[in-house]
Amino acid sequence: MHSFEIEGGHKLSGEITPQGAKNEALQIICATLLTNQEVEISNIPDIVDVNNLIDLLDHLGVQIVKKNSHTYSFKAENIDLGYLQGKEFRNKASSLRGSIMIMGPLLARYGKAYFPKPGGDKIGRRRLDTHFVGFEKLGARFHYNANEIFYSLETDGLKGSYMLLDEASVTGTANIVLAAVLAEGKTTIYNAACEPYLQQLCKMLVSMGAEISGIGSNLLSIQGVPGLSGCKHRLLPDMIEIGSFIGMAAMTGSEITIKDTAYDQLGIIPEAFKKMGVKLQRRGDDIFIPQQDEYEIETFIDGSIMTIADAPWPGLTPDLLSVFLVIATQAKGSVLIHQKMFESRLFFVDKLIDMGARIILCDPHRATVIGLNKETPLRGTTLTSPDIRAGVALLIAALSAKGTSTIQNINQIDRGYQGIDVRLQKLGARIKRV
CATH class of the missing domain: 3.65.10.10 (Enolpyruvate transferase domain)
Known part of the structure; x- marks a missing residue:
């Protein structure tokens, strides 16, 4: 040590x-799971949390190319959903709180997502209710295994919905947005977080073909689209x-x-x-x-x-x-x-x-x-x-x-x-x- x-x-x-911004990097890297096309991200910081998330996506089957010390390309063409049920995934994901934002993209694209209790800083209670209540509003079925402290979500197809978040959670808002962009119909999110990093995520998704209005405010409107394309993005x-x-x-x-x-x-x-x-x-x-x-x-x-x-x-x-x-x-x-x-x-x-x-x-x-x-x-x-x-x-x-x-x-x-x-x-x- x-x-x-x-x-x-x-x-x-x-x-x-x-x-480059750590909190933005965690959201943006998870967003690469929404498309099977190449996404290039620059100004990625070389820090433990971000490197661990990149490693997690690599084991999940994402094709990752390190183009230089701070630029990576991601291509989530062949995802191994079986990996989400294994012990290795549980160990890796539970040590990194930010990796919970893989759930929104996986749920939207594949209809299922799994996650262990996340780790991160020991700074007090950090509820996950906002994430899961939002997913349920979009039509997902939520199950919590108390014995293994393991969360699972499944859906036959997400549907746009109105929701008022009980807290302006940054990661909660990001996760819901990541799911809603591929949901059928319109999603309206009141009390949404509006931090610059969340704005960056929304702008990136728009460049990929998403339809999002209200960026920078606490009221987001998202019209779901059938699919997203690749893009290039630079972190703040x-x-x-x-x-x-x-x-x-x-x-x-x-x-x-x-x-x-x-x-x-x-x-x-x-x-x-x-x-x-x-x-x-x-x-x-x-x-x-x-x-x-x-x-x-x-x-x-x-x-x-x-x-x-x-x-x-x-x-x-x-x-x-x-x-x-x-x-x-x-x-x-x-x-x-x-x-x-x-x-x-x-x-x-x-x-x-x-x-x-x-x-x-x-x-x-x-x-x-x-x-x-x-x-x-x-x-x-x-x-x-x-x-x-x-x-x-x-x-x-x-x-x-x-x-x-x-x-x-x-x-x-x-x-x-x-x-x-x-x-x-x-x-x-x-x-x-x-």
């Missing part, structure tokens, strides 16, 4: 380019990685340029960092973060403490709250971090408290951070990464800390961040994999 050893307290400088840069780099620059007092950010797709992320006192400038599609010796958290108009909370898009993505929390520890002022979606995502704060941070964990969803204003640096220590986003937050803390830190269980970070140690070394970070 590898660890990161980090000598903190050093400023970074230079340029860094974000990887990863907004979570972009946010992580902004926070890293602020926390370490560094001057960094983040290249090719697709700035117009970042929503309120830049403004949320500005509320934390972090200065940043848009330069075309790049973001320049100047060196700051201190940054001060804004207050509300009446002087009350600022609250940073997650919300469905176009609100702030929950995947960045760990980064906002950690940079608040060295800010001037205080902030309430409210993680509404997952009840275990803030439990990593005890590690920051061990480093000297002033944090009150109010309950599983809320933490109040009293900033140290860089007057008292965090202390280096031994840390363990509990999930992808908390792992990067701890990495940011370690880079700013006085002394040496060791971060264990970094396979969690590798699941979502491509060669992060090598890329940060080029900025001057004292980090090595041991």
Whole structure:
């Protein structure tokens, strides 16, 4: 098992380019199962979760060609549905939550789909009801084997339907859209997720011949078509990685340029960092973060403490709250971090408290951070990464800390961040994999 050893307290400088978007990649790669024609995807990140999904599709019978380090072609001409019943599939799929989005395409194209209980980050309850209720609305028969924790779906033909999602689940919306594009008739989805990655999925499906309207809103209308063709698609840069780099620059007092950010797709992320006192400038599609010796958290108009909370898009993505929390520890002022979606995502704060941070964990969803204003640096220590986003937050803390830190269980970070140690070394970070 590898660890990161980090000598903190050093400023970074230079340029860094974000990887392709992990969350978009998982949706887009699953969408290749909807057609027997070739689909080419570029800007694919070389990370554990995405590589595991590509490997899963390879074992499922998809013809996959790696054209260069970040471009693949997929041709799902001969799918082995029998593989879905085997032990190997259960082991592979259960270790990767994002692979649940193979169910929509398989159900639409072959009339059956199977899946084990998915894994992924241990950040609280992550219900699958939205997926399966949506499939049932389209006419699928759902069965749950409680003894084996195995889900199965079958249909004699999906039919378009009206549905109101009980939550604006990104993967749930994606899975239903992937099934509905080949269903007979019209499907109307209210309370649909509308994140940029979901918009990208819909645009790709339209380029393949799907009929989807309302893209970018929470009301999607889908007119089913008999079949889809191939296409070429390029992934957006990863907004979570972009946010992580902004926070890293602020926390370490560094001057960094983040290249090719697709700035117009970042929503309120830049403004949320500005509320934390972090200065940043848009330069075309790049973001320049100047060196700051201190940054001060804004207050509300009446002087009350600022609250940073997650919300469905176009609100702030929950995947960045760990980064906002950690940079608040060295800010001037205080902030309430409210993680509404997952009840275990803030439990990593005890590690920051061990480093000297002033944090009150109010309950599983809320933490109040009293900033140290860089007057008292965090202390280096031994840390363990509990999930992808908390792992990067701890990495940011370690880079700013006085002394040496060791971060264990970094396979969690590798699941979502491509060669992060090598890329940060080029900025001057004292980090090595041991």
